[in-house]
Amino acid sequence: MALRTVRIVNDDILHKVSRPVVQVNDKTRQLLDDMLETMYHYNGVGLAAVQVGILRRLLVIDVTENGTNPVEFINPEVISHKGSQTGWEGCLSIPGQSGKVVRPAVTVVRAINRFGQPFEMRCNGQLAVALNHELDHLDGVLYTQRAVEIRRQGEEEDG
Numbered sequence: 676m677a678l679r680t681v682r683i684v685n686d687d688i689l690h691k692v693s694r695p696v697v698q699v700n701d702k703t704r705q706l707l708d709d710m711l712e713t714m715y716h717y718n719g720v721g722l723a724a725v726q727v728g729i730l731r732r733l734l735v736i737d738v739t740e741n742g743t744n745p746v747e748f749i750n751p752e753v754i755s756h757k758g759s760q761t762g763w764e765g766c767l768s769i770p771g772q773s774g775k776v777v778r779p780a781v782t783v784v785r786a787i788n789r790f791g792q793p794f795e796m797r798c799n800g801q802l803a804v805a806l807n808h809e810l811d812h813l814d815g816v817l818y819t820q821r822a823v824e825i826r827r828q829g830e831e832e833d834g
């Protein structure tokens with residue numbers, strides 16, 4: 676495993692649309708491992724491949740406090756959204772600030788796992804927030820484009 680460099684907000688790549696993963700292989704699994712290591716290293720709860728400079732539709736999430744439940748999504752597709760929730764989000768690509776964003780309360784998603792097998796997952800709570808935040812990254816959208824309020828670090832506890 677290896678740490679990857681996280682792209683920061685002024686990098687144009689963050690505004691580009693990621694392409695689907697064509698084949699899940701050892702290189703894919705290596706990338707997922709590196710993304711998880713990088714996410715944990717920087718105390719993030721989610722990371723999309725584009726954030727480490729790879730324009731492919733992969734993301735990793737772990738919303739547990741001790742980092743014990745990593746979830747990986749390859750080529751994720753939303754099946755349905757339900758309800759809404761509002762909370763504060765941060766982003767490893769946008770250091771030093773957080774934003775208040777409205778997200779679905781529940782999102783059902785279909786994706787492929789690291790062995791190339793399809794699965795479906797029903798996500799709610801923080802997992803739904805993180806999932807929708809990361810799905811936006813795959814389409815070149817940052818939370819700052821959706822936020823109803825932005826705060827610099829020190830003004831508000833990050834939610």
Ligand code: ZN
Binds near residue numbers: 765766767768808812
């Ligand atoms: Zn982000």
